[in-house]
Amino acid sequence: MHTKRILGAVGLAATAVTVLAGCSGAGGGSDSDELVIWMPTQEDTQGTAINALIDEFEKQNDGVTIKLEQRSVDEHKTALRQVAGTDAGPDIYWYWEGSGLGGELVDAGMSLDLTDYYDEYGWEDRFTAASMSGITQYGGFNGVPWSQQGEGIYYNKKLFDQAGITTPPTTYDELAEAAQKLKDAGITPIEFGGTVNWDVMRLLDSLIETECGADVADELNMGDGDWGAEECVTAAFSELKKWGDEYFNEGYLGINNDDAAQLFFSGEAAMSLEGTWYNAQVVDNGMNPDDIGIVVFPTGTGRLYGFGEAFYINAASGKADLAAQFLDFGTSTEGQEIVGSAWAALSVNKDVAVDDSNPLNGIWADLFGQADGGYTNNDQNFSTAETTEYWRIQNSVLTGAIDPADAGAEFQRFRDSQ
């Protein structure tokens, strides 16, 4: 009797250990016709779109199944690090293209060079030049473009009129002048949500581009530029402080971007520094798109602020051909029409017509066409640890804890210690 009990309990324990061991594996379906895709958790419209795309691909390819796994942003980044170079990862992963994120996984050997597939499917002719720049930046072809986001200033035309601003700003001085006029008219010039850090960061990135120019900014953001030695860095932080003190919405450091955006949607704030995804949001929140204008941040360099997102094939995947087939479908005209503008206003496929149901989409098409290259959000350029410090310094300048003149040197000290 006792022996039976003991054996039963040991069996139970063994089962538990087996279950635990099973939990430690991830991704990479063993079925030869199953593809595993990892993405960060998508918003509702994006989730619906990707699932529709997967359903259609499965319908057209009998026997193929696609398993989509979604995680929070931090979890997604961590999980990819854990599986890089092993066979435990997905066949396809979605990631941001910037050097601090997608570039890090390219360096780690996780991204398969897709040169052969670009030749086979003729992808070089399919995608826009702007979207391809993020794919070829590390040499070879890493990833397939999924979305190309531009960021600029959305402004409320009625509030501009009310403040006596007759033409949208085309220089930084005109932008600062417009902000002052709005403030004088009792209107919040621009809204930000400070708790998410990256929202205010867009202004700081743009001010660095404005004050330092394209070459120095690139050296600072992506090269070995010395943040403590450049006068323009102090100028950028000083301007940031001025905007925070004078022109931001009240209490911006205590609210997130969604709460702050309500001020723009409700007509309390005149400007919002947002990206192409905002076209749908302003309409969803009851604004008439004809009342809204968009201008690039007038840095004077002619470059457009923005970033790209791509699907990468895992170098350790044994199903690269099937993965490439799925990505070919997903970025084809048919696939892009299924996903619509769930991720961005403009498709990365240059043959896909701009969706003119929202007039703001056409404005972005023009802005992309006029841009002379681009500059990327610094939370994509920097390592994750540098980004955390960049945000701390940014917010410390805004709260007055760090003098703008000391900000660059403090950031450089951190970079040197890494």
Add this chain to the structure above:
Amino acid sequence: MATVALVTEGRAKRRTPKHHRLTLALPYLIPAVVLYGWFLLYPMLDAVRLSFFEWSGFRIQEPVWVGFDNYVRLFTQDAVFWTAFGNSVVWVILSLILPTGIALILALGLNRKMVGRNLMRAVFYIPAVFASITVAAMWRWIYNPTLGFVNQFLEAVGLGAWTQSWLGDPQFALGSIFIANIWQAVGFSMVLFLAGLQTVPVELIEAAKLDGANAWQRFRAVTVPALRPTTIVVIILTIINSLKVFDLVVGMTGGGPAQSTQVLALWSYTQSFTNHQFGMGGAVATVLLIVTLALVIPYMAWSMKGEDR
């Protein structure tokens, strides 16, 4: 020698039942021990181990042994660590004073017979059953600088000059989160104190009354000693919960503005899973573990000594 053998044999015979019981119990304990070891003990020890390595989280990259470098960096170069440390210490001290004190007062009040007593007990306890992240979302709205209750109330009563960016100003942010913590934490301690108050011998209270002791004297000389076991539990749980505070801070400020509301548990998480500096994250976690043990073990030892007396 024969005596020794007999004694040994006798002891062995006396031990057999216990040993037998352990053998019987062991298989039933194994699953729990395996789970405990796998999910709690191993990660804890691994965090300590990692604190002596530099590792960016890539599985293909071997962690590099750096000895105490992470601790040196933490104590001398990390601009956030001492803020997080200070905030955690302040959080523990305030938690031991405010929510605990308020909980005791509420428990004493609600221990008396009165109309609506049970309803009030339930009302004060309800926040304790909410998930911290829900509490954070509620209070984030309450503190919203334009639409939130606090500033709107201040405006309505003519105190518009007192309105603040409660979560956006480093001067107020930590205190504002702590108020939400009081709202949530009081109920649990109150219930513990209420349970403890049921154990206070009524005869002793009556005897003290007959001896002419006033309310304060009865509280100090009878109630407080009788509440000693409950107080020990409340204090230990408060210290532990205070040191591991995480969700409220994440949900209300994310550690900002400018890391001014950062606490040790969140900074450990941020270093590991946001910054991908697992060595530094492990070092912060180890400091947190040491601080927790340094506070809890002496207090437990001291209070158990008192029990023995």
